Amino acid sequence: MAFRASLVRLNRAIVYTQNGEPSQVLSALTYKPLPPPAPDTVNIKYLLAPINPSDVNVVQGVYPAKPSLTSLVDGHSDVFVGGNEGLAEVMQIGSGVSGLAVGDWVVMTKSQAGTWSSARNVGAMDVLKLPRADGLTEVHGATMTVNPPTALNMLTNYVTLGKDEWVVQNGANSAVGQAVIQIAASRGFKTLNLVRKRPDLEELTTKLKDLGATEVLTYDDLADRSLTQKIIKDWTAGKGIRLGLNCVSGPDTTSMARLLGQDAYLVSYGAMSKQPLSLPTSLFIFKNLTSVGFWQSRWYKTHTRDDKEKLMQTLVDLVAQGKLKAPEHEILTIPARDSDEVAGQKVRDIFAKIAEGQYGKKVLLKIESSQ
Amino acid sequence: MAFRASLVRLNRAIVYTQNGEPSQVLSALTYKPLPPPAPDTVNIKYLLAPINPSDVNVVQGVYPAKPSLTSLVDGHSDVFVGGNEGLAEVMQIGSGVSGLAVGDWVVMTKSQAGTWSSARNVGAMDVLKLPRADGLTEVHGATMTVNPPTALNMLTNYVTLGKDEWVVQNGANSAVGQAVIQIAASRGFKTLNLVRKRPDLEELTTKLKDLGATEVLTYDDLADRSLTQKIIKDWTAGKGIRLGLNCVSGPDTTSMARLLGQDAYLVSYGAMSKQPLSLPTSLFIFKNLTSVGFWQSRWYKTHTRDDKEKLMQTLVDLVAQGKLKAPEHEILTIPARDSDEVAGQKVRDIFAKIAEGQYGKKVLLKIESSQ
Missing domain, CATH: 3.40.50.720 (NAD(P)-binding Rossmann-like Domain)
Structure with missing residues (x-):
């Protein structure tokens, strides 16, 4: 089992327990370091995750795709973790997983993965390795699975x-x-x-x-x-x-x-x-x-892994050729030092601004975790 | 060349020279017996032809398919002959035509053929032999190419x-x-x-x-x-x-x-x-x-003759099995003895009634020709 020292850390996720306006119902929740991954799963660290318009609808409860309730903290009631799209780095690999190495970049092909978090354990089949290429930035990677495809x-x-x-x-x-x-x-x-x-x-x-x-x-x-x-x-x-x-x-x-x-x-x-x-x-x-x-x-659900890999390769090639630019964006970093109260307020504030139409740019969340 | 004695007759068609309400613009026009058919064509006698809702739109000029101008009478200006659907009997066969015999029933696969007429010369490829079957009436045949398919x-x-x-x-x-x-x-x-x-x-x-x-x-x-x-x-x-x-x-x-x-x-x-x-x-x-x-x-335009024959056979089989009834209908016969004036008035009258919504039944025209 591959291992990276930096895995032992406290994590944080942007969560909600009931549907509503994101500027009202979202909060930040700290949770403990991940245990080693079970067979066929990997532990990943999210590098960057966008706030897409449909994410707002998901939190409001008016979107057809819904996340599953997740237990992040023992003894704490289950929560929904926000975020559908994002770029992550592979931190630790469970037995039986092939085609992924520690340090690989991966994107989500399972919807509503809960990407507004620092680190998660996910099924190896629910992520796809994103080939590295010259000019391919974290912003490209974090916005690669919804709009360009x-x-x-x-x-x-x-x-x-x-x-x-x-x-x-x-x-x-x-x-x-x-x-x-x-x-x-x-x-x-x-x-x-x-x-x-x-x-x-x-x-x-x-x-x-x-x-x-x-x-x-x-x-x-x-x-x-x-x-x-x-x-x-x-x-x-x-x-x-x-x-x-x-x-x-x-x-x-x-x-x-x-x-x-x-x-x-x-x-x-x-x-x-x-x-x-x-x-x-x-x-x-x-x-x-x-x-x-x-x-x-639906495309991800109805296509093979091979189709998905080809799709990503096609898009990465376009980026490498300078033919597909990253969207105009702004990154909201939630530092590890912030309390959950402060972090939650920052996130609610950004959603209030988005709801007012103050952002023409794509906002991406970078949720740091303490070492 | 096959020949049937009854071919030598005066013919009549329901025609118009400008678009408008059928109850205003339609008239009857007598024309001379058909000459023997050119190669790859057949002379046919219409047995029965329905008035479909789209026929009204064609005469009004608001339908995407339009008939061609036709010269029925030497020295007379060209006319549009009404009628898209109908059942005809093969009267005389031009050289080079295969698969059709005198006396065969045929239906139209070319749109806007001008079926509101007694006899016409048509391309052999623009008609399709309708297999005879027990229980298959002229009304079935005359209404077989638009609605059931x-x-x-x-x-x-x-x-x-x-x-x-x-x-x-x-x-x-x-x-x-x-x-x-x-x-x-x-x-x-x-x-x-x-x-x-x-x-x-x-x-x-x-x-x-x-x-x-x-x-x-x-x-x-x-x-x-x-x-x-x-x-x-x-x-x-x-x-x-x-x-x-x-x-x-x-x-x-x-x-x-x-x-x-x-x-x-x-x-x-x-x-x-x-x-x-x-x-x-x-x-x-x-x-x-x-x-x-x-x-x-469009289906007729984009499908093969084989497809069309299979389609007709499927429908004829349903009729023969008693599973596809002829529509409720009324037949308007235009006798050969009527003058064009009288015949035209009868047709305009029936369209006036149709426009008023007085017909729940399908009206079919039977245009007789003098022997």
Whole structure:
């Protein structure tokens, strides 16, 4: 059994015992060092874990995937540990585990693993080794299993796009949207990126074009019939766009769907407008539109380990080639010296700010543990 | 070259030269006997041709499939001949045609063939021989290429249902709906049939159950949460229904979609509510719903002659086994002795009645020609 001296430490996790607003129900809980790992499991140390929008929904109790109750502290009631995505380092390996070594970086393929913690024991099959590569930072690794694979899978699993073919997406400034722009550009696809009208539109357009966006338009622009005609007639030689990616729904998505051509796919992965996806039935009947949803958690459940390793390798290669940037971010470190009270307050405060929409950047948690 | 003496006759067709309400723009036009068929074509005599709802939309000019302009009378301006579906008898066969004999029954696999006419010359590849069978009437044959294959394809092409598995459909009293009930029953599938609340609900329920419907409910019934819970929990053992068929759209279809389970397909073939298909995005993302459209015209375009022959054989077999009844119908005969003026008025009158919703029954045209 491999062993690393630094394993003996006190740990901490961000937990909750009942659903509610994260700024109300989250707290920090210190727990004892992990025992040596059981067969087929590994002890890992989380290096960095993001706060994703869906994490908020999980804590609120309105997301379809729920974490399991966990006993972190003997005699203490069981808790839910927050966090779905994260980068960890392998600290200690149980018997029967192959393909992992102490010091390896791993990411989670089991959802709701409780990544907002310092160290955990996990099933060896629930993590995936993340190959190291030049330029691959902890931030890349910690944000590698949800948004970039969502973008890659949506771009490749439904329609086989040729070089210079168009894909249209809304919410183009989202984390997935930015990954879509970069991955599409790396494959020679053109992207039509739709965003809300906003004061800093020019700045945002420049930012997205720097990432590789071909065109950036607002939803309001689509009201201009001569423009939409031009998109269909000139840009796509009358064929319309064959792939649309949706994280908005509501009326703006209905307008976007009119840009789609024969046999197109509309792939939804979110509904930021909180309105339904409403489409003319004629698009389905006469244009053979297929409307589907994509959920990366389902992809992990329904694919083999080999598929998952290939997916990670593809994304790591893109990072190494400089074609997939880490998201704009800010790291909140919870130092080991903080009391649980102080640590919990820091976390609740950051969620209050996120709820107010004060963060355009991705926030990642770095939860230190005492040696 | 085969030949039948009765071919030499004057013909008549129901035509229009501009789009509009059928009760306004349709007229009858007499044209001369057909010349002998060119190679690879056949001369056919229409025995019976239905008036389908989509035919009205074609004449109005609001349907995606449009007939070609045809010259029926020398020196007369070209016209559009109405009618998409129909049963014909082969009268004369051009050189190079195989697999067809004089006297054979044929149906149309090319859309908008102009079936509201007495005799026409058609490409041999645009018709399909309809096998004769005990109990197969002209009405069956004339209504065999649109509604029953739509029902059969929707029931079998998307989800592989097992015996006793449920399918839910709205507009269950439509021609397709009634075919769905019968074909589903013949395969051992259970049907949940949704219809509008109406004074004669009990009578309609009895009629649909006589056809093989398992359950008949109204859209209003779906507002009852305890009933929908029962459908999902008790009827489908918590799995939900895997196939939904939609010809209504609008809010009632949103309610229907909530009965669907994981990995279900919602197949749309109409939108009688004239409202969009509006669905919660979460159904797509978390329940893996796929929403598609079905159009039998596209099926014919994208399938082989062998596929089409198998489809017709399957339907004819169902008729022969007494498992697929002809629709309730009324035949409007246009006698050869009528002048074009009188004939045209009869046709316009029937369309005026159809537009007023006075026909629950399918109306079929029998256009006689003079000997």
